Each structure stands twice: as C-alpha cells, then as structure tokens.
Amino acid sequence: MQSKSAVPAQPTNIFFDDFSYGSFADMRNNQWKARTETGHPGVPGARWSDEGISFLADQDNPGNTLLRMTSSTDGTGENTNHTQFCHQRKYLSGTYAARVFFRDEPTSGPDGDQIVETFYTISPLNAPMDPNYSEMDFEYLANGGWGEPDNALFATSWETFKLDPFIKDNEFTTKPGSFAGWHTLVLQVADGKVRYFVDGEQFAEHSEKVYPEEPMSINFNLWFTDEGLIDSSESRTYQQDVDWVYHNAEHVLSPAEVDSAIDALRADKVAFTDTVPAWEPKLESPCGL
Secondary structure: OOEOOOOOOOOOOEEEEOOOOOOHHHHHOOOOEEOOOOOOOOOOOOEEOHHHEEEEEOOOOOOOEEEEEEEEEOOOOOOOEEEEEEOOOOEOOEEEEEEEEEOOOOOEOOOOOOEEEEEEEEOOOOOOOOOOOOEEEEEEEOOOEOOEOOOEEEEEEEEEEEOOOOEEEEEEEEEEOOOOEEEEEEEEEEOOEEEEEEOOEEEEEEOHHHOOOOOEEEEEEEEEOHHHOOOOOOOEEEEEEEEEEEEEOOOEOOHHHHHHHHHHHHHOOOOEEEOOOOOOOOOOOOOOO
16 A cells, blocks of 8 residues: 555545534434443443533634533542444554544543543454454543653554453553644554654554554544542543544545545535445444443
8 A cells, every 4th residue: 555645536435524413313324333331441330421422613613513522520430421432343454534622621620530532443352362453542641641640642553452450462652741732633554554643743653563453443532541530529521522533445645635635525515425335244333442
C-alpha cells in the first residue's frame, strides 16, 4: 500500500461521519452501537449506556453539529457512568482519522480523577494472550495515570494481553503536557507499521510486532480508571467532544490529505457515507472490551 498524492474524486472504501444527528437512535441507523455491558476497563460495577451521548450546535462553526460524550462518578461503582460507542468490526489497514476535543478539567464537581479520553480501534480478545488480538489507541489522560504524574497523551499499539493477572504486550509512546482543545488525530496502518499523527505532526511509529492482524471496530470512549479516583463522594462530570471520524481503506493519506478529503466531503454536504465492505463472512460487531 503506497501513499497517494490525491484523493479520488469519488472515493470508494470510505467511511465518514460528521455526527449530524439529533439523538443516538438516529446513529443506530448508520450501524453505530453504544456499549451497555459492564466490565473492563474502568471502575468495577460502572454503568455503560447511550445516555452519555448527546449532540449540540458547534458554536465556532454555524450549521455544524458535534457529538458529546459525558461520563460521571461519585467514587462508587454503582454511581459511575462510562460512555462508549462503536462502529462495525470491518476495518484493518489504511487511514483512520478523527477531530476531537479533549478537556483537562471536569465540567462540574471537583477535579483530579484519572479520566481517559479516547479514539481507538479494537478487535475482541478471544482468549488470554490471543496472538491475533488487534488494538490501536489514542488515549488522553487529563489528570495523569499509567506512570504519568500529570496530563499526557498515549499512543498504544497492542499485540495482546491478559486481564487477570494483568499482562500486556504492546508498544506505546507518551508525551506529557496538556492536550486540551481541538485536535486532529490521524492513524496510518500499512506496510507493517503503525504511525500516529497529532495536528499534522508524527507522534509515534510502532513496529510490525504490534501490527493489527484482525478486523477491528472504530470506537470512542470516556472512562475513569479505578486506581485513579480522588477521595471524594461529590459527583463530578467529564466530557469529550467529537466533530467527525474518517477511514480510507484503500489509501495511506498524510494528515494534509485527510484535511483535504474532509473538506471535499463537507463541500459536497456529505454527512455520512460508508462504502467499506463488510468482512466475508460478516463479523459480529460487539461494543464491549
């Protein structure tokens, strides 16, 4: 797979969604799912549902709509609400991209919880240390965690893992500092390499060892680490916004080419398109781990 100098005028094998919806029920018509099953990751016993997904007008771009994820906790599992939504499991190589808004502080309540704000791809873990497991993550920890004392962005490519006891086999790159605000995240998956870009600059490159083997779903989630909750029973709420998501299954696009592709889709008033074929045979598309 080689980089192309231009995006085809009428591209095929494209997935794009600018989240111009009124409710999550509308999203379901385009094959999105919200996670409802409890379990890893995050606070044990936490609830996952579509209640944390809403839509709002983009104040900086009249006529544009944003998707907002909202998650909350009071420090207990029964009163913790995580949010995750997933598209079909049929994506592998090519280019992935999303425009997301990260926040460093809660929108209400005391600050300090280790919150994870994400854009990622994942396949099911069929068994502990499954060698065919595939996952690629952009994860922003606004209050630190995973060895970082303060805010940091992680790019992680997974070979496999085991939950209990936790054993991981991955490659990751970390950059400390605030990433609050809007960012365009681009992921190139080709030629045995996984490359991560943030706002046009290469952030990480990971090796063939962690190159994905299995088709994945496209996901976003917002969750609290169990080990990083502050000592408070006061409710607090965190939010992450998403403007659009894009995948090109045929071409490896530079960040500038991704920007051009999005501009062209929006100029043509395309709110949603999906010409990426389902895997054969068609795969189940769980929205869980």
